[in-house]
Amino acid sequence: MSTTTNKVYELPYTGVRQYKMFINNQWVESASGETLDSVNPFTGKVWAQAPAGDKEDIDRAVQAAKVAFEGEWSTYTGSQRAALLRKLGDLIAENAENLAISEVVDNGKLIREMLGQTKSLPNWCYYFAGMADKIHGESIPVDVPNMINYTVREPLGVIGAIVPWNSPLLLTLWKLCPALAAGNTVVVKPSEVTPASLLELAKLIQEAGFPPGVVNFVTGFGQTAGDALAKHPDVRKIAFTGSTTTGKTIMKNSADHFARVTLELGGKSPNIIYDDADLSNAVNGVLAGVFAASGQTCMAGSRVLVHDAIYDEFAERLAERTSQIKLGNPLDMESEMGTVAFEGQYQKVLRYIQIAQDEGAKLLHGGKHPTAAELKDGFFVEPTIFGDVTNDMRIAQEEVFGPVVVLIRFKDEEDALRIANDTEFGLAAAVWTKDVQRAHRMASKINAGTVWINNYRKVSYSSPFGGYKASGIGRENGYEVMREYTQVKSVWVDTGNVITDPFKIL
Known part of the structure; x- marks a missing residue:
């Protein structure tokens, strides 16, 4: 049950808020004059509008970013870039509440989660500000006489950042901060579902003093603006x-002009509960892994593998605790689960719930729209648990991206590993056990980019994040990500050789 102080946050304005795009340090309409609507998923009503940018707007933004990269931004030292990132971090901290409210109204996440998240976002700015003046190459002792060889790390150029609707602020900073620290310029394409919080962020970027064209935001639909950004020949990385489906398309579109890609894609992550686990803690870990964000997170622990010996007890405990989750207004600090982000996703989740029942999975809790009158207009789906699930069912193999979890039995460690790895995905996993040797064995053998032991859904600016298999390519966060936003140049200096045979290389 919730122990959070009862407070309901409100938007600081009424009516439908009108936004413009941010290109070359200017606020502009789309070239076509078309707009898109942002619907509040709690009320089902339009609360904001933004320009519906397309290929022409993307080209305008990319050209501004290219001019900035080749011009003024190229003269900035690492220390100067760091100062701007620190300033941005300070501004985000000062405006954390407004950013949180904007995102909650955009996508239905809980204000209790978003306030904590927006207050932590400055850490990404500060961490990568610390990287900006520490990007360096190496001196290499080559086996050629009288030669000095060294490497330098240089920025790539214009980066295209295409951001989803579930965590737009966080996932934008995952890309924006290292890209800017390395000296790149950026064009951000927010999801058409959630443009508002990123346009609020753009205001802070302008206030921080980044030169024109260094950061640009083009709102628009994926099939138009997103497609144009991935295909643009002057974009050096997406x-x-x-x-995962969209990621494949982006990779194909980027290949024509040899742009690099970092793809953080889908998941069907196993949350493995052994019979020696602290069951109360594990139950809370399952809730945190999927229901805390209404299941709308790529790392959701949506497959819960439970040891035979404790399966019945764990299922009963999980269903009981899930029945206590308070659904409500996402802006209410007492609400424990919010809405699905938009109607299309809401309908998709309900379809998967029906698919699970048709496959023979046993519905242990939830499975429908809640009946409370105050929730009738929102895109709510009850937190849903299915038992008696086998790993070959669609509900166990396909990403639902909603508040739906499946329980799968396993017999022993070998069985758990077989089930855990029997998926096209490999984003995250967790192991709940008091056996430290088993925990490390499992962590080494699970095919996933992140493995938690006795916890779930923890991330940090200092730790790399990304997937195996169909869950993606490349890594975000940590020092590792700086390799993704730089390229290596090798420089050779002759200190005294005389070329006597121009046709002899070595």
């Missing part, structure tokens, strides 16, 4: 978070 950093994308979203579905």
Whole structure:
């Protein structure tokens, strides 16, 4: 049950808020004059509008970013870039509440989660500000006489960041901060579902004093603006978070002009509960792994593998605790689960719930829209648990991206590993056990980019994040990500050789 102080946050304005795009340090309409609507998933009503940018707007933004990269931004030292990132971090801290409210109204996440998240976002700015003046190469002792060889790390150029609707602020900073620290310029394409919080962020970027063209935001639909950004020949890298299907398309589109890609894609992550686990803690870990964000997170622990010996007890405990989750207004600090982000996703989740029942899975809790009158207009789905699930069912193999969890039995360690790895995905996993040797064995053998032991859904600016297999390519966060936003140049200096045979290389 919730122990949070009862407070309901409100938007600081009424009516439908009108936004413009941010290109070359200017606020502009789309070239076509078309707009898109942002619907509040709690009320089902339009609360904001933004320009519906397309290929022409993307080209305008990319050209501004290219001019900035080749011009003024190229003269900035690492220390100067760091100062701007620190300033941005300070501004985010000062405006954390407004950013949180904007995102909650955009996508239905809980204000209790978003306030904590927006207050932590400055850490990404500060961490990568610390990287900006520490990007360096190496001196290499080559086996050629009288030669000095050294490397330098240089920025790539214009980066295209395509950001999803589930965590737009966080996932934008995952891309923006290292890209800027390395000296790149950026064009951000927010999801058409959630443009508002990123346009609020753009205001802070302008206030921080970044030169024109260094950061640009083009709102628009994926099929138009997103497609144009991935195909643009002057974009040297696409950093994308979203579905595996869209990731494949982006990779193909980027290949024509040899742009690099970082793809953080889908998941069907196993949450493995052994019979020696602290069951109360594990139950809370399952809730945190999927229901805390209404299941709308790529790392959701949506497959819960439970040891035979404790399966019945764990299922009963999980269902009981899930029945206590308070659904409500996402802006209410007492609400424990919010809405699905938009109607299309809401309908998709309900379809998967029906698919699970048709496959023979046993519905242990939830499975429908809640009946409370105050929730009738929102895109709510009850937190849903299915038992008696086998790993070959669609509900166990396909990403639902909603508040739906499946329980799968396992017999022993070998069985758990077989089930855990029997998926096209490999984003995250967790192991709940008091046996430290087993925990490390499992962590080494699970095919996933992140493995938690006796916890779930923890991330940090200092730790790399990304997937195996169909869950993606490349890494975000940590020092590792700086390799993704730089390229290596090798420099050779002759200190006294005389070329006597121009046709002899070595």
